[in-house]
Amino acid sequence: MxxxxxxxxxxxxxxxxxxxxxxxxxxxxxxxxxxxxxxxxxxxxxxxxxxxxxxxxxxxxxxxxxxxxxxxxxxxxxxxxxxxxxxxxxxxxxxxxxxxxxxxxxxxxxxxxxxxxxxxxDGRTLPVTVVDPLRARDARHADVAEPVRGAQL
The missing domain is CATH 3.10.20.810 (Phosphoribosyl-AMP cyclohydrolase)
Incomplete structure (x- = not known):
């Protein structure tokens, strides 16, 4: 070869x-x-x-x-x-x-x-505004879902 x-x-x-x-x-x-x-x-x-x-x-x-x-x-x-x-x-x-x-x-x-x-x-989580999934589901026809400030999921 x-x-x-x-x-x-x-x-x-x-x-x-x-x-x-x-x-x-x-x-x-x-x-x-x-x-x-x-x-x-x-x-x-x-x-x-x-x-x-x-x-x-x-x-x-x-x-x-x-x-x-x-x-x-x-x-x-x-x-x-x-x-x-x-x-x-x-x-x-x-x-x-x-x-x-x-x-x-x-x-x-x-x-x-x-x-x-x-x-x-590890240990590198950033602060974030999180949308509450229940509110988002209920408001899915609204223009904007309400954010939950400082929430951690």
């Missing part, structure tokens, strides 16, 4: 693996070829983090069972847990209805956030 010389093992395939064209054709990417990937704990639904992927990161995630992302700051691929030990073992990957975001359901071993928090969203 023809191949090119490589330093690590002598031969590499002439055509490196690529993301399945049927999947690639469904993706919408930004100008840099990236799309967001939301990591969620598979059994609790807890949102852990948001990372960025390109076609190659998604291919690696789908074929290795380990969540792989593209680091925009370091400009390289990173497999969650390779340096920290806080692995993300993939259970499923879903494409959203617009094709511009993937949901990666994982079993997170250890903290997901680089700060050491369980999720990247």
């Amino acid at each position: 023809p191949g090119r010389r490589a330093r690590h093992n002598g031969l590499v395939p002439a055509h490196p693996p690529r993301l399945d064209p049927a999947i690639a054709g469904r993706l919408k990417r930004d100008a840099a070829g990236l799309f967001p990937a939301v990591a969620q704990q598979y059994d609790t639904g807890e949102v852990l983090m948001v990372g960025w992927m390109d076609d190659e990161a998604l291919r690696r995630t789908l074929t290795t069972g380990r969540a792989t992302y593209w680091s925009r700051s370091r400009r390289e691929y990173w497999v969650k847990g390779d340096t920290s030990g806080n692995l993300q073992l993939v259970h499923s990957v879903s494409l959203d209805c617009d094709g511009d975001t993937v949901l990666v359901q994982v079993d997170q071993l250890g903290p997901a956030c680089h700060t050491g928090s369980r999720t990247c969203f």
Whole structure:
């Protein structure tokens, strides 16, 4: 089989693996070829983090069972847990209805956030005006539902 010389093992395939064209054709990417990937704990639904992927990161995630992302700051691929030990073992990957975001359901071993928090969203709740769902339902034909100031749902 023809191949090119490589330093690590002598031969590499002439055509490196690529993301399945049927999947690639469904993706919408930004100008840099990236799309967001939301990591969620598979059994609790807890949102852990948001990372960025390109076609190659998604291919690696789908074929290795380990969540792989593209680091925009370091400009390289990173497999969650390779340096920290806080692995993300993939259970499923879903494409959203617009094709511009993937949901990666994982079993997170250890903290997901680089700060050491369980999720990247721990302790970062912002103040928000929340619409009371009962009032909103009753007022669905009104112009504006009445907000409940300072409410926490």
